[in-house]
Amino acid sequence: MELTVLNNDAGAEAGGCSSSGCGSSGDQLSHLPDDIREKVHNHPCYSEEAHHHYARMHVAVAPACNIQCHYCNRKYDCANESRPGVVSELLSPDQAVRKVLAVAANIPQMTVLGIAGPGDPLANPERTFETFRQLTEKAPDIKLCVSTNGLALPAQVEELCKHNIDHVTITINTVDPEIGAKIYPWVFWNNRRIKGVKGAKILIEQQQKGLEMLTERGILVKVNSVMIPGVNDKHLEEVSKVVKEKGAFLHNVMPLIAEAEHGTFYGVMGQRGPTHDELQDLQDKCSGDMNMMRHCRQCRADAVGLLGEDRGDEFTMDKIEEMEIDYEAAMVKRKEIHLEIEANRKAQAAKSGEAFVALASLGTKKKELRPVLMAVATTGGGLINQHFGHASEFLIYEASPTDVRFISHRKVDLYCSGGDTCGDAETALQKNIRTLEGCEVVLCSKIGYEPWDMLEEAGIQPNGEHAMEPIEDAIAAVYKEMADAGQLDKPRQTAEAAQATA
Amino acid sequence: MALSIVEGCVNCWACAPVCPSDAIFEATPHFMIDAKKCTECEGDYANPQCASICPIETVILDAAGDPLNPPGSLTGIPPETMAAAMAEIQAR
């Protein structure tokens, strides 16, 4: 059992706060009523802090879809919930249940099972609900959630309630049919294809109705929106307002990812996605209205594991067929490990805030300190514990005189996996460094000479001094050092700042 | 009278569950319609269900071999205005 992260004594000794948002205004769940907080406490997709400790998985049992989105071509998984361009192995409900039990028995941190396509789970109600029914019975310690485009949602709410599903994600890109027609060319409704504004209007009505019905019944609703520049970017603030009024507890704005090679309408037509800055700007604007989720990584739909790690290869159907699973015994073990995680989290939370006292005192001395973006390589547990070259994604934080705030995840292509894939190392590495644009520091456990030099050249300071330390403490410490060295009085100079915005 | 599925089908599964005649089955390299079972949805629905939900143009043909979803029908943009639409989108 791979519990290295959780049992890491170094982390515990280093102490302090490793939870995103603690001691800072970034604790996005703090405004929620207690019963909802309780529900999301261990949910890696909803609680920013929990996702350092717990994992979710998806199973692909629901292939069909009942609408058309311009960022989807159906050869890949539903782009509303997973990263575009990804294909999951389609499973029957029985296979899916077997897989979930196998993963849960081997990765005790797995607490949440989601069905999110490919396709729309509620356009495949038999397959979706058969999976949920079996899991409710066989694995009562796993939370269930479902993601939908919303078209069939009102019709399925009663059925959803039966299966005791307490989390639903609806992708809502707009509340305006005119805008909707630019995103959804048609929907399949009442046995017809309904095109354009009329179709979009039906979809929007069903989404809003479904949202209301769920919140009336006490089921948590998260809303996803895909930010599409020139289409709904200005409008998403309004969407945020509307869905909050109707009771959505989290809003997650994701960037459109449209590549020509995905063969989607947007990809082929050259519709661009938002820049990091545009996305962050919108997220900031929306967070005034409601709770924003910033840590969504648009997971691979069938990814398995914590944070950036994907252990999906260990759980392919042929391997699962051979596994013996005693889920009763696994549940006992899971319970123990969850208690251990909770104790750990409590301890970390108790020590939080120390670093921020230091920051606050800084603030009074120098009011005009500028905020700094820093990238972190981590495999979970809230620690800086990953080699730069092994990071498949970076967590981006913003440090300011008042707090350390989690901003987003940025995915990178691995430039080195230690094998014969190293041929293209240089260009891939350069690409990685570009994904860190806007950051001034990158924190990791270790880093090679070559990337070190290249990062410095790009104006990003590599830092391996805080290996195994809690993320937010380390960031606060680095920010303080920068402040003490007088680096924060002036705006970030040099050419690369200008380049970064180009 | 029957419809057929031809090359280009992306095996997205959308059509199979909506067919009232249970005529559509998974096959390689792509889904197929059992001509003996397909009723063209007559008596059940005004429009052939498979073609109404299929997200790919020109992969479902009628008995005469003409596509039910001709080019441009999926996006609502006729081929002749495609270039203009593209320019508009790229300016965003």
Ligand code: SF4
């Ligand atoms: S809802 Fe998902 S599967 Fe359906 S068209 Fe949209 S992105 Fe594709």
Ligand code: SF4
């Ligand atoms: S036309 Fe109707 S009956 Fe024939 S395959 Fe399509 S959905 Fe089935």
Ligand code: SF4
């Ligand atoms: S809906 Fe169209 S693309 Fe999808 S499986 Fe059926 S024929 Fe193929």
